Amino acid sequence: MYIQNRLESNKFKICIPLKLLCNLTGNLFEMPNVSYTKPLGTIIRISCNMKIFFHLLIVLTLFSTCIAQTTNKNYICEKEAKELWRELADSGRYHDAINILLDSIQTSKQKNKNGTYWHVGQLYACNNEYDFALKYIKKSTSFFDKLFDREWRLYYNGTIAFLKKDKRKLKICNDKLWNKHSEYYYFNACKLKALYDNFDKPYKLAYDMTCK
Numbered sequence: 001m002y003i004q005n006r007l008e009s010n011k012f013k014i015c016i017p018l019k020l021l022c023n024l025t026g027n028l029f030e031m032p033n034v035s036y037t038k039p040l041g042t043i044i045r046i047s048c049n050m051k052i053f054f055h056l057l058i059v060l061t062l063f064s065t066c067i068a069q070t071t072n073k074n075y076i077c078e079k080e081a082k083e084l085w086r087e088l089a090d091s092g093r094y095h096d097a098i099n100i101l102l103d104s105i106q107t108s109k110q111k112n113k114n115g116t117y118w119h120v121g122q123l124y125a126c127n128n129e130y131d132f133a134l135k136y137i138k139k140s141t142s143f144f145d146k147l148f149d150r151e152w153r154l155y156y157n158g159t160i161a162f163l164k165k166d167k168r169k170l171k172i173c174n175d176k177l178w179n180k181h182s183e184y185y186y187f188n189a190c191k192l193k194a195l196y197d198n199f200d201k202p203y204k205l206a207y208d209m210t211c212k
Contacts, residue, residue: 085119094127114140125203130163133203137163151177151185155192162195162203170196 088097101120105113121137124130137160146153158173174196181189190211198206 089123089126094123098123114142114145122207125163126207128202128204130203134160134163151181151188155185155188158192158195162199162206167196167199170199 085097085100088094088100098120101116101123105116117136118140121133121135121140124133124136137156141152141156146156154173154177158170158177161167161170161173170192174192177185177189178193191207193211194209195203195206197212198209201209
């Protein structure tokens with residue numbers, strides 16, 4: 001079967017097979033219907049862009065997975081270290097507990113280094129090494145915490161006074177904190193009062209006493 005396309009000529013006609021027309025996008029003398037076709041260059045660019053997109057998607061997925069795994073591992077390690085140093089401290093192995101805490105400061109990006117330094121200072125105090133205790137307790141509190149946090153400042157200064165065996169200063173801090181403290185600092189107020197009431201005892205024994 002043929003579809004005839006007549007050229008404006010007095011000498012001849014041209015007949016074009018239907019199969020040939022079907023291989024094209026339209027008649028020989030017409031532009032193709034753009035809604036059904038795209039230029040080859042555009043198709044290639046779209047294909048390349050899609051490949052790049054999927055490659056980027058795969059890379060981002062793998063990266064997110066690695067980050068999640070790393071974060072989870074760090075959390076687990078920090079949790080294990082936290083539980084371990086407390087167990088060691090409870091069993092009287094203060095130096096082993098201290099080593100774990102100091103190692104955690106050096107090997108991980110801790111957000112609360114001040115709290116860790118405080119614990120290190122307390123562990124040295126529990127082991128009756130007051131000079132080392134004072135060194136780390138002083139590193140535990142920033143200038144702004146001492147300036148703006150009244151209750152912590154009193155507890156901090158009172159603890160240092162106990163370690164330095166300065167009963168007069170300890171009494172001042174204890175009286176101020178005990179007479180006026182928030183519910184949040186009730187535990188600290190009790191511990192500072194226990195240090196004052198048991199001033200002649202070693203730090204650990206005095207700290208573990210209940211306040212009256």
